[in-house]
Amino acid sequence: MMQENIRRSSGYLSWLTSYGIYAVLLLLVVVFSLGNSQFLTVDNVLLILQQASPLGIAVVGMVFVLLGSGIDISVGASMFFVSTVAGCVLNASGVIPAAWLTDIRGVALVLGMVLLLGALIGWINGMLVTRFRILPFIVTLATASILKGTGLKISGSASIGVAALGDLANGRVGPIPNVLILFVVVLIACDYVLRRTVYGRHLMAIGDSARNAERTGIKVNRNIVASYVICGVLGTLAGILSAGQIGSVSAGFGEGNEFIVISAAVLGGTSLFGGKGSILPGAVIGIILVTTIMNGLAMMNASPFIYTIVRGLIIFCAIALDSMGHQGELR
Amino acid sequence: GKQQGPKVVTLGLSCDSLESAWLVMNHSEVIKEAKKRGVEVIPVIAEGDAAKQNVQIENLIARRVDAVLCIPKDSSAIVKSIKNCKAAGIPIVMINRSVSGKVLPDVQVIANNQTMAENVLQSFADRARRNGKTYNVVLLIGNLSDENAALRKAGHQKAIAANPDVFKLVAEVPTEWNLDTTLKGLQNALQANPGANLIVTPSDYLWPPIRSVLEQRDRWAKLGDARHFPVVSFDGDEVGMQYLQDGYSWGDAAQDPVVEARLAVEWALQLIAGKTPPHNIIYDEGQIVTIDNFKELGPQVWSYSLLK
Amino acid sequence: MSDTALRLAGVRKAFSGVPVLHGLDFALKKGEVLGVTGENGAGKSTLMNIIGGVLRMDAGTMTLFDEPYAPCSPAQATAKGIAFIHQELNLFTNLTVAENMFIDGFPTNRFGAIDHKKITSIAQQAIDRFSLPVTPATKVADLSTGIRQMVEISKALLKNARIIIFDEPTTSLSSREKNALFHTIGELQQRGISMIYISHILEDIFRLCDRITVLRDGRIAGTSPAAEISENELIKRMVGRELSQIFPSIEKTISDTVLLEARHLKWRQRVKDVSLKLRAGEIVGLYGLMGAGRTELAKVLFGVEQRDAGELILNHRLMAQVSPSACIGGNAAFITEDRRSEGLLMSKPVDDNLCLVKSADLTNRLGVVNVVERARHNREAIKDLQIRVVDPATQLVSSLSGGNQQKVVFGKWVMKDPKIFLLDEPTRGVDVGARFEIYSIIMDLAKRGSAVLFISSELQELMGVCDRILVMQEGRLTGEVPKAEFDQEKLLEMALPGPALT
């Protein structure tokens, strides 16, 4: 047990492994700003933060699930599902009064409905995981398939405009994007929950050893279900914001987001085996790194073909640096 | 439990995916047309996976459909299915994406993507040259494993290269036919190239993120407004045509899903009846609709009736 | 009002149809320390788990301070004033000491936030009570097993319990900490708290307890006041037969062949310049206080950790690269102190565990394992070591009692007939009968010419079994005592940190 936490104590390496991901980020920033003077401008930094915010919110939710040694790969599909539902409600005349569509009430109503739906999806995932003792991977794989299919059935696979959400998702308070403000609020609130509340500590304990937690009298099932509910709510919130930014929901919306979200969480130091990880700074730094790569490559006018290659290489290097000093799980 | 009633003609319809409005329209038109003619349709959708499409067509053959209609994902990979159909003696009709080479389907109903892409941009160039304007182009690129995307990209690039006095290509943005990728890519490209002043998109499908980005940069404005940002598009679906009519877009290369669907069903039935078509390729001529000719050509485009 | 704190009547429990407890009657008096002992698998932990609300009984009744008592969960048991220190440690390594102490009942403020000031100060008091070398904010992952056990005990003591159950609490404590714990138990008794103390170390039981209950095969084999029963009688009750001696005596000779030699081994700050020799036929004890670095030394010897400096000669061969597989190749074996995470595949059946090392010898050139041979070896090991298992092919190791799990680890290595045997606390949590068997195995191996390094925190057994005892203190060997000069006081003194030896 002990040895797992002792990092190799030789100077450079230990520094590099503790701050590896920051080092990578810093290096990227230097390279990108040398490549294009537009990179290190306030506008562009705000742009990166704005782009990172919706998925960042989902990463926060994912951290909860991962900490309780679960995983939720239905995030992308539930983003699609709820955005589709929201789009249908917003577009179907007569469902909500027409006047509402143009003001905040309609958006608030849809938002409330969507978050409820997200909570429900999370609750179902959580119940299946805890009551039936099905592996989270399987449960969420299955619910992802069901959500995607249902969403497609509702939309008939066509794109649905969600322009009504544009003000929320693209608006700004002064120079600060709304989504960024929301992201920061979610971050602070969730970090507080994780570090300071009984729930947060219990979840960490469950992630360390569910069996011990059970014996200690912690309500293991209830806490795990709650983590899926949080993930569901934050995931759907992220979905709505992302859809609002785009202005439309198409059949491919959300696809693959689960992997971006999970890899951002892992980049930020959250373990896939539970009990280890953080929201601040972990979740934040992970998603910002992923977003910065894409922005920077565009800034460098890189060939579109190499985007995925470079992204893969950078993720590889960042995680390699981060893992080097650890006694890894070898899995 | 197989029922041997009076034999109903059954068509298999294999569609690459149903992502864009154009494809959805085309898909439902085929089914509508078939129903109108009292023909049953078994639709399968390959979710953008060429290998899966081949498997699904295999299943359709096993199901003994009378003919296969197909919007191929990959024009080379589909050759396998063409061979399978031939071996089983079932006619196969391509819609929207062409196949070339030794093994050809019985009929192909297609639009010429590369030429249309080239033409729509060329007509923009001609106008710009008349007005003495030059443009820094941001070119959106579809998913490159999609034949049509590759052809449209080639067409666009050809037009850009042919008019060096008008166009300068400043950024290529890969979209992977994913709206979120498009949004972020375009945001980044415009941030990186403040001088960019023309967006060329390979599909009307990408309009929502284009609009969103322009709105954020306060450039979403009609023609004539100083903030206007010109866009040239492809497909001619209702969104693209609407924006053309409203003055956000400068031109659209419209291909017609309704015509292509009707032609395809028509020819499938002819083939079942034993007729052979005069040519292997039956073209959907398409329209290059621009702000200059919208009044005459606009009404001929399939989506015109849907406009507000 | 009776004087019983807790009474159990007719308690039955079966696991998948196999009865483990057969209608027990059991009573704990107010303010007494009741010793409970019995062979491995006798059902002690099962019984305590029922009292602690972890398991539910199939039949029977419980009465707690004259009220009917039927806990459905550990939380309910805690609420009724029962604190339980489990045999297997129950801490969360990713949380701090303070958080662990309050994990099942955090004090919170108005906003639902944990009152960190409060838990830190209370935890500090608990730490001070045993003067543990930790702070409330230390992560449990950074603690040694022994300190973890102390934290676990402190945690239970915090709960103002009326009844405290200790299930083998001293398995990784040094004698100093043990003394501190016993002192505390005495204090608690003064305050009128009743305690159940489970242990295999009879010496401790006699020292601490007022009465002693012996469990055998899921039945009570007798309860007597400690003063009225002798150690021999107790053992007879436990194993059902006379056990004439605690340590087997076997005639063996120590040859001059050195099988393992270490020269100036260094590893981080934990092993400092250690040199030692093990001879064929020799059993060498390694004694030291908790944290002295014995485990690390053994791990470095076996290549689990890579040494920073020094030489290792195994079976006359200078090892360039030391790794477990290289050591096994040199016919060495290593029983680790943490069997759950380092010794066993907990979620695999007994069979798969037993043959883990041996299988490599039972393969043909294609790498195919000879299944028949494998099964034969497994059966033999189960018989030789008397492992209590229903169906070795399907029963998971995790369902065995602690002692039987240890026997499985033993079986895994003994099958290889090792020439060099490193044992790190091999008898931890093992009952007297089984201990005798383990000592016999060790001595038998030595008789046949193996060299044994026997790490233990119990001087008694070291003095009973070893030919020579090495003493370790803060990473250094501070003494070597031959059999003739064994003396408890002297050995303890060598182990204690002092200015004398540097």
Add this chain to the structure above:
Amino acid sequence: MHNPSSDCQRKVWSIFREMPILPLLIVSFLGAIAGVPYFCTVGNLRNYLLQSSDLLIISCGLTFVVLNGGIDFSITSILTLGSVAGAYVMALSPLAATPALSIPVAIAVMMGIGLLVGMVNGLAVTQLKMPSFVATLATQLVVGGLAVQFTSMVSATSSIAGLPEVFFVLGGEGRFFFVPILIAVAVWLFSWWLLERTLFGQWVYAIGVNPKASFISGLPVKRTIVGLMVLSGVCAGLASVIATARNGVGMSSLGDKMFLTTIASVIVGGTNTSGGHGGVMHTLLGVLFITLLNNALNLLGVGWYTMMIVLGGLILLSAMSTHLLNSRAGWTWKKGQASDV
């Protein structure tokens, strides 16, 4: 005590408990025969087996990784890069003129790519201590990106056609339909033998449960993990050969959508993602089940959306039945372990 019929019953129980997908597979198969038109025709059953074959090969490889508690996302990109690189060798390279030479070279290249990527994954996991989840996600991005880049360099379109006709035999063209089926069966038998009969197999299970204890017991932990990542890569390379031959072209989109199907086959079969439990027997059933679903629902003309819903529902159902079977059979020691997960 010894009652043969109850003994037999127990055996059946234990098989069902081990492989909860089995009853479901049997029921669905019977259902398909009874209710799906054209299912039970020679042509379709041939299709069914053919369609299972490449999935079985790639799933067998993945099973090894999942048994170690890991995951391998890179398999789909190996399919892709293998496909275009192999096609390049056979259709565009100087070797293309002599199929007798180009085909073996192409096959070697395709499997070699799998081997190489598997090796990189393995070393990343063992030497750099990266979790396989991210390591293989990263290699998937890189290798998949390379495939698209490569295709765009050598071909104007997204695929490379013009492969020699002989090569299609490997894809089961015409009367050679048995070839890929035989290859798949061979791969499966080999994997089964490896896992159940050899020392390597024992190591895989042991390391999957507890790498630390395995290391101390002298097992070559790192070599085994590299070995199973390589196996997974090579299997993907072989699947790439067959899929390429089946589709007749090298495609830069081959495998794009394959990952979920593959992982679904492995885990629906009952191999546990936390490592150490399951096997290729399970995977075979999983593959047969998933392919059966796709095949039967196609024949029924069930829509794409409905199919996704049904698929998800059935995955849940099979997993739930595991739970129900376990609690019915009352083998508590299994359950004790489940709560530990």
